[in-house]
Amino acid sequence: MLTFTIRRLILAVPTLLFISLVIFLLLELAPGDPMAQVPLTVPPEVKEKMRLALGLGEPLHIRFWKWLVQFFWIEPQVLVDHIFGTSFSAGDLRVISWQTRSPVMDIVIQRLPQTLWVVGTAYVVAILIALPIGIYSAYKQYSWFDQLGTFVSMVGFSVPPFFSGVLVIVIFSVQLGWFPSIYDTTHKVTDWDSFVVQLRQMIMPVMVLALQITAQLSRFMRASMLDNLNQDYVRTARAKGLGEYVVVMVHVLRNSMIPVVTVIALGIPSIFGGAIITEQVFKVNGIGQLLIGAIEANDLPMVQTLTFIFAVLIVSFNLIADVLYGILDPRIRYD
Amino acid sequence: MLDQPIASIRGLRVEFETKDGPVVGVEDVSFDINPGETVCVVGESGSGKSVSSLSLMRLVEFGGGTIAGGQLLFDRDGSQQDLAKGDAGLMRHIRGNEIGMIFQEPMTALNPVFTVGRQLTEGLRLHKGLDKAAAEARAIELLKEVRIPEAERRMKQYPHELSGGMRQRVVIAMAMACEPRLLIADEPTTALDVTIQAEILALMDRLKRETGTAVMFITHDMAVVAQMADRVVVMYRGNKVEEGPVTEIFANPQHDYTKALLAAVPRLGEMRGKPFPEPMKLLGQEQTEIPPIAGTNEVLLNVENLVTRFPVKGGLLRRTVSNVHAVEDVSFKVFKGQTLSLVGESGCGKSTCGRSILRLVEPLSGKVEFEGRNILGLSPDAMHKQRQDMQMIFQDPFASLNPQMVLQDQVAEPMKNYGLASGSEVMDRVANLFDRVQLPRSFMRRYPHEMSGGQRQRIAIARALALNPKLIVADEAVSALDVSVQAQVLNLMMELQSDLGLSFLFISHDMAVVERVSHQVGVMYLGRLVEIGPRERVFENPAHAYTQALMQAVPIADPTQRKSERDLNFKPIPSPIHPLSYEPDPSEYIEVEPGHFVLTTDSGY
Amino acid sequence: MTEAVKIEGPQKTGITAEPEKPARSQWGEVWSQFKSHRGALIGGILFLLIVIGVVFGPLVYWNDAKYVPTGRDFIKLRDMRPIYHMLFDPSAKMDWAYPLGTDNLGRDTLARLMFGGRVSLAVGMAAMVLALLLGTLVGVLSGFFKRLDGMLMRLTDLFLALPLLPMILVAAVLFRESLALSIGPEAGVFVLIVCLIGITSWMPTARIVRGDVLAIKEREFVLAARSIGTRPSGIITRHILPNVMSPIMVSATLGIATAIITESSLSFLGFGFPPDFPTWGRLLNDSVDRMVLYPERVVWPGILISLTVLSVNYLGDGLRDALDPRIRGR
Amino acid sequence: ERGADGQVNIIYWQAPSILNSFLSGGTKDIEAASLVIEPLARYNSSGEMVPWLAEEVPTVANGGVSEDLTTITWKIKPGILWSDGSAFTSEDVKFTYEYCTHPEGGCAQLTKFEGVKSVETPDDLTVVVTFEGATPFPYGPFVGGESPILQKAQFSDCMGARAPECTEANFNPIGTGPFVVEEFKPNDVITFVANENYRDAAKPAFGRVLFKGGGDATAAGRSVLETGEFDYAWNLQLAPDVIASMEAAGKGTAVAGFGPLVERIMLNNTDPNPLLDADKRSVVGPHPFLSDPAVYKAMSMAIDRPLLVEIGYGKAGKVTCSWVPAPAVYAVEIEGCDTQDIAGANAMLDAAGIVDTDGDGVREKDGVPLKILYQTSTNAVRQDFQALIKQWWSEIGIETELRNISGSVFFGGDPGSPDTFQKFYADVEMYANTFNGTDPQSYMGNGLCDKAPTPASQWQGENISRFCDEQFDAIHAELSATADMGKRVELAKQLNTIIMEKGGMIPLVHRGRLSGKANTLGGVDLNVWDSELWNIADWHRMN
């Protein structure tokens, strides 16, 4: 297992380098201009000067190299400095966003909490809802509960968040006035009251996101449970005189969770990646909103860095999923 | 109390709800099990054996069945309680506690993600109210009772870390854990090797004697019945057709079905004195008389020093760190129109040997000459052509047919691959092949799942015959079949051999079958042939220690010739995995009799 | 996340006594199995109705989806309510000639729904087919050929990491003009959108198919096929593909939904069909602003998308069962 | 009293990304920064210049501007302090000039300092700006929200190439304005607190400002007008019926103000045929049919401008046929602008011999069918306009193909993209444009022949329609040399008329800015000539 992990980690390096190159080239090819948001009243010559000041005049490979150095060499130093109070990175130029002229990583770090709060909570909520639903619908296959579950999850799957999001805003903010329609990212949880405020502002985005995730996860859970409910060992467990609860919730569940856990792990990068549309609708302004804003403003360093971080997450969670599989399923032995 | 049966099944009827309406699994079955006795339930696949036993535990309900009629009386402190009407709580109390159950498949009957210890202690803690430590102590005791070495260590292992035999022992220990008064064993040895089977049977016998448990033993193997049973219940299509003491049933069967069943069982030693194989006489079937098959002395296939190893990769760079020595320096000859059988325990390299000859796995070195041509040197295209002459039949008729293709297409596929026929001619030939393997032509459009195991195996044979091969490698071709069906398929193969002059490389672990069909026998152990020679010689005069042990283990379908545990002496097979640096010695043989060779160098046994 | 959802019925134990039913033609059996699946039948009929509605509806319906009334008509005809509105508000502006009302520019809603359905369904199905083809191809290749496996799986990682929006923009730069010139602007955009959705959504399918192929490759019938001289291409097409149909079907049903929704987010992001070319997603998206005033404008496209997805899902369930001879035989 | 009214919540659906107006030309950034940093003088809501940090606006009359129009002398109000407590001096003003004109700085407001020769500081409170030549309108530097003053002490290490390294300064500039940045989360939210050192002890009435960004106009409008979570929402580009339904909730109202912003259809004066090669496409003229006055006049006549206003902008729009509709003196009236005349348009085309010869419903001119590709950026109102105009044009025998392009590509100057508005690979395109301040001279330069975008100029250039007229160029040259106000107005009106008559563009709607404010928010005075938040010091809570 350890060598498997190490080997995959080593293999990940060229993969990621290649991915970063592809992302870089793709973004270079994509049309768009960091000056698009500058009003038309600013004349082209001035815009051209602004572009040069951003370093756009340099050839492609130099910019790629610079980015690599900044991302892999300087940014880690900054992190080290930050933790240990050293000053390795002093004076080095970090990856600078074109929009804000500030280090990209600082903004990413700033955005992470709200994304994790909202998308992460939604993910957790979805898991908490989806698993029991999946388990029960598999146990009572073709019952009305199962049929209803299928129906609801299909509807949940097919309703786009730009619709469901606005719908809950209209109902719960505008009509009922229960929850705020705009997420306050400056809010800090210090005591019970502020926690309640935080809960209130999280409920709607979490609801919308969780609906989609639940829909998919519960399908998975159901399928996996069905696979296992017919296995011989279930009969053995029953023949021992174990109660139905123990049979299903201990013996079957433990086996069914193996594929589901890896699916859950594979979905985790998307938590960090944020939920673009939902964040837009509720003004959560997390990573997803940062990415879409950066793409619209053609802020290449930001987009590159974000997509690359995302790629790193995807590759690592693929690996984590594999390792988890090996840990959860004693039959699997990687070497 | 002794005069009263511990369990008695009265007029049991079980139905299953399916899409096409109700299916009757068991129609009308009644029999008793007395304390301390072993009742064997025999019958062909699908006759309702498992359903009856599951009904007794009230486990059929979880598979979609309902007990539609009858009583399941179970003796509890002198009073007869009808389990068919028992509530869930009562059943949970009885299951595992008063009735224990052993299932057929040791591979799947244990939960793969829990340790052996955990699964063993579960029932103890539930029924006996033991705490963790006490339950573990008891579990270790149980493991020792079923003679599992290093019981303490096994407790922390996962099922897949144990061999099949050990797993089955764990299952037995689990069933015995709460000292049930009735033990139901549903084909507990069918999936196991002869040697392991012998051990398990002996173990169960001993446990039964020591604890006085009544046993309901389900099997379709008459030899096992002869070994184990006090009384026998014969089932056929959901009904009990005959019941009686074991000697009575074997000596004097009454029902036609029982007679047919017994006739189909090959018995070790039956062929004594007959140099050539001959088909079995089956009851209730029209048979053309086939004389013993002599074959020729022309060499068709000549295998010399065949070595096949599988690399085991490891380390950071995925380099080969060691090798599985699956086939090690094996040499033999197959003659035209004759059958060479390879026998041996699971994992000894029989299948790999067969596959290497067809180059379905690439051998490392050696020489495989087919009609004088060295096959190992052929280019892929030439090999493709060569395969026309060499075909294979696989063990599992359920797995070796594509579930998504109709049968005629599967049989026609080899002809299409080689462009042997086109258009309507293909279908004509397919139809002829169906006739050849005695399947009705109306089956041509069916799917594999619509066939019984025996029928499927015939399809596999028809597919192998489609190219008119000269050699067929039959890898455990009959192991998965019911005795009666097995006999039919064996007869079919022999008939084809005598008609078409086919040669077979017959791979099996069933000594009785091997005795029936082969001209030559090779015994494999750990990748090497330890003994090879004419069938008669090898069976009557086994020279190698391993062969002798193997012969000893085979149960004989005769209740008068029971074996006791003392006769058995087996060692676990050592690992065939060796580091790269390992250089095996060449195999050397001495000829003990004409044509009968025995390995003299170290075989690992 | 949209990985396989395997649904399997209880397994049959034992073998039934020889089935002696008359052999029927293969498609006849498929059909009879399909018929017996109630959900699938309803789903199939519904889907057929939707398809018929959007394909033939515009031919028989009297209003044109793109027609904008001018002059005085404009004020009269815009913002008409659907006729069922009569039930609770008889004074609302409505007209029997416009059964589902009109939008803020006076375009007929029903006509736009039908026209939009054509586009959405076409995009959804074409993109789904493309994604399936790609996913299956990659999945089968990497599952079957060990040498390709590592590379193809890393390629899958790469595509998972690629951001959609820049890809769209690149594609627009590279291909839109030339496609528009050769096959016309609308067809050009159609091809582009289908390709884009296709190449950004094949990855889950590939993963699932690869897993299944890895398992099936080890089954004995594949070895058997090799021993009777079937070449790798034949093994893949005849033996492996039919046996991975069921996860592919599941991906397919989910794929249509994703494709329809992705198309709508594309127009949300300013890339897609010409603005006067309605699709369900776009209708939904454009009406969200007026959700409170004119709920029917969001509800109808929303319902249609959900209905399509649901019906396709049930249809897929039934088809999968019907195509699998093991289930069919039960 | 300062801080007495608590917190005011402002929402901008485009989030500010930086608070240094010189590093970003974006309106959102400039307006957010205007709470902190201020210019010497700015425009009030009626477009008049008012002194801000200066004592008075220098003019020739009061001697602040030299007779030869080459220097302007600003007198700074005494006693102004930076928010850190240090004194605001003329050195800061001079530094700001140097900061922006540094050759490597990429300053967005460089045009403000165009023609400036030097900036002198005779004493702490005097700034003398010298121009290279006579400058009739010397109010570029240090006037208006785009040209505020930075603190020298804070930015002296951030000149030129080092500008982006000063994140702290760019995010938290020290200013003289009523508020100080407390926390800045780029592209998300800014919190401000009242400036303790603000020059007017009683202001601002609000102690805190929460400045939220992101989302879309609908959500912003909803949060002010419907749910009342926010007090002020910027630039509600929403259809009037949507605004009206939101206002019905009674929480707030939409306020409009009009600057020179005009939504127009630009006519391509060159041939955009896709079959032409890249160096010729949209470069060589003339257009096969749009060059015919009958065609573009008919197209203009077919448009129902009042309806467009009603559909798209409501009270934030006015019918116009003028390129420069504001300040009002420059606007020209064109007859028939506010009525649709399809019959007249058809007659005009028939008269010009442009008729449908092959019976397909589309007219041909010299065998070329009148088929138009009509592109614009992605935006709900623009797409509605496209649909309507397409219908109207179809009624005069012109077939239209519509295309919408994401704003970030359309308005981005990427020479690699075929979809930018500068490349104009279409027959007509629609967008809005305006100018800063009140003087249209340089804006009207957008009609000059040599400002047409070409491959040679990397497709840069403001003359999007590639309009080229000798008479226009001559009048513009004259305008540049004229100082007399009356004469300037006269010349500008002539330019305004020429570009319309000779096929440069079809103006559609004079657009105002529409912002939403809560009913409880007082002191809002919507200013379209400067930052909308120009007088935030006067905002207060009403009951």
Ligand SMILES: Nc1ncnc2c1ncn2[C@@H]1O[C@H](COP(=O)(O)OP(=O)(O)OP(=O)(O)O)[C@@H](O)[C@H]1O
């Ligand atoms: N879950 C089920 N659903 C439908 N029919 C079933 C089910 N389980 C068993 N049957 C039917 O009941 C009959 C008896 O099956 P059973 O499993 O008892 O056979 P068996 O004698 O144990 O055979 P084998 O030797 O193959 O185990 C068979 O015809 C089978 O088709």
Ligand SMILES: Nc1ncnc2c1ncn2[C@@H]1O[C@H](COP(=O)(O)OP(=O)(O)OP(=O)(O)O)[C@@H](O)[C@H]1O
């Ligand atoms: N593809 C393979 N890769 C690695 N090891 C293999 C492979 N196939 C077989 N082996 C190993 O080679 C040895 C011989 O296997 P083989 O299947 O030939 O045994 P067998 O005698 O046919 O056993 P059985 O009776 O169980 O079929 C075993 O140890 C097995 O684990």
Ligand SMILES: [Mg+2]
């Ligand atoms: Mg059974």
Ligand SMILES: [Mg+2]
């Ligand atoms: Mg084998």
